[in-house]
Amino acid sequence: MTSTILSHPALSRTMQDGDMLQADEVVAMLRLHELGWGAKRLSKEFGCARNTVRRYLREGGVAPFKQPVRRTAFDGLDDWLRERFFRHDGNADVIRQELASEHGITIGLRSVELRVRQWRRELKAQKRATVRFETAPGHQMQIDFGDTKVWIGGERARVHLFVATLGYSRRMHARASLRERQADWFEGMEGAFLRFGGVPAEVLIDNAKALVEHHDAVTREVRFNARLHTFARYWGFTPRACAPYRARTKGKDERGVGYVKKNAIAGRRFESWAEFEAHLDRWTREVADQREHGTTGVKPAERFADEAKALRPLAGRAPFGQLRDLVRKVQADCAIDLDTNSYSVPWHLIGESVQVVVLAGRVIIRHAGQVIADHPQCRGRRQRIVDRAHFVGVTGFDGPVRKEAIEAAPAALLRPLAEYEAVVGGGW
Structure with a gap:
């Protein structure tokens, strides 16, 4: 045995x-x-x-190992910890501070991090989870800005790209600018309305400071800029802000910005700003609107036929009228600087402060209540816009300098040299 x-x-x-x-x-x-x-x-x-x-x-056999139960400072606080973990977006240091202030528990940051570690995967999945939604024709347009570097005129310039995408048809409008100010947002939207031939019911925007003054991530309370409210009432749409730190809320337009960067711009060079703008316009019509969309499986131009009927007609409405009122000092080159460009001013105002008004594509310069210069607004960079009338009278502007001979008048009060010799007591 x-x-x-x-x-x-x-x-x-x-x-x-x-x-x-x-x-x-x-x-x-x-x-x-x-x-x-x-x-x-x-x-x-x-x-x-x-x-x-x-x-x-x-x-009576194999006995499983019984780990002794150890008491910790977190006992009985699991529900509280979980609620605060998700409220503070996984910030363990904030939880540590609230443990001390609300429960009188002083503990190290690493101990808190280890305790909440079990919920981090759930938080990450919660952030990534997305529910795809489709909007009815004419209901929504999503807008966003992105920036990139573009070769223009032999110089690698930073360009801001405004992209608007209709939610139903996925038809898009792209506009380039040198800045990302409120005026550029408004001009981009008006350009989109003009391209689409109408206005959607709502516009989903990012939480840009130029448009949104406050957006609470917890309560979702939104306070839009007063001028945006005026602009929205003027065109008849409802502004809506995407969730803070949740850009995928407007995923159609987020992908649209990347599409413009990688397809329309990457690897290309342009001789001038005008050529760059013409290329974007042509690319939008011939490429972006004619491709078979990956989600809908239909060309945006074809799907737009159903959406165009649902857009609110423009009815010949004029642009909102963006106005910029600035003060500039006239430089020694008889010009003021505006957005990297120079605009000429009458030479006799060198050193004076003047009022500069940018409106409807014009740069109007005033001094002492009078209009002293009126130029077309330049969209390029480092350009010089000159009105030759501003330099009339400036030496050397019309050609080489010529000096006229000056004839000296005969000296009528000069005395003979002998009189001076007599005064000093004799000749030299």
Whole structure:
């Protein structure tokens, strides 16, 4: 009987290596104990301590390890910790501060991080989870800005791209500008309305400071800029802000900005700003509107046929009329600087402060209540816009400088030299 049991491979392995007993070895130990083997003999046979044998015999088999329950400072606070973890977007340091202020528990940051670690994967999944939604024709337009570097006129310039995308048809409008001010947002939207031939019911915007003054991430309370409200009433749409730190809320337009960067601009060079704008317009018509959209499976231009009917007609409405009222000092080159460009001013105002009004594509310069210059607004960079009439009278402007001969009048009050000699007492 003994030789039969010892031939078991598990037993021989245990006796050779001295490892912890396996489940089948414990079963063999119990069978031998039933045959009369004592704890001392079993310990020698299986290569383990007598107390180990006695524990297996007492438990009647393999006993799972029982980890002792340790008390922690977080006991009874699991629900509170979970609620604060998601409220503060996983910020363990804020939770540590509130543990001290609300529960009087002073504890290290690492201990808090380890305690809330179990919920981090859930928080990450919650952030990434997205429910795709489709809007009815004419209901929504999404807008956004993105920036990139573009070669224009041999210079690598930073360009801001305004992209508007209709939610139903995915038809888009792209406009380039040198800045991302409120005026550029408004001009971009008006350009989109003009391209689409109508106005959607609502416009989904990013939380740009030029448009949104406050947006609470928890209560979702939004306070739009007063001028945006006026602009929206003028065109008849409802502004709506996407969730803070949740750009995918306007995913159609986020992908649209990337599409313009990678498809319309990447790897291309342009001789001038006008050529760049013409390229964007042509690319939008011939490429973006004619491609088969990856989500809808239909060309945006074809799908737009259904959406165009749902847009609110423009009815010949004039532009909103963006106005910029600035003060500039006339430089020594007889010009004022505006958005990296120079606009000429009558030369006699060098050093004076003048009022500069930018309105409807014109740059109007006033001094002492009078219009002293009126230029077309330049869309390029580092250009010089000159009105030659402003330099009339400036030396050298019309050609080389010529000096007229000056004839000296005869000296009528000069005295003879002999009189001076007499005064000093003789000749030299």
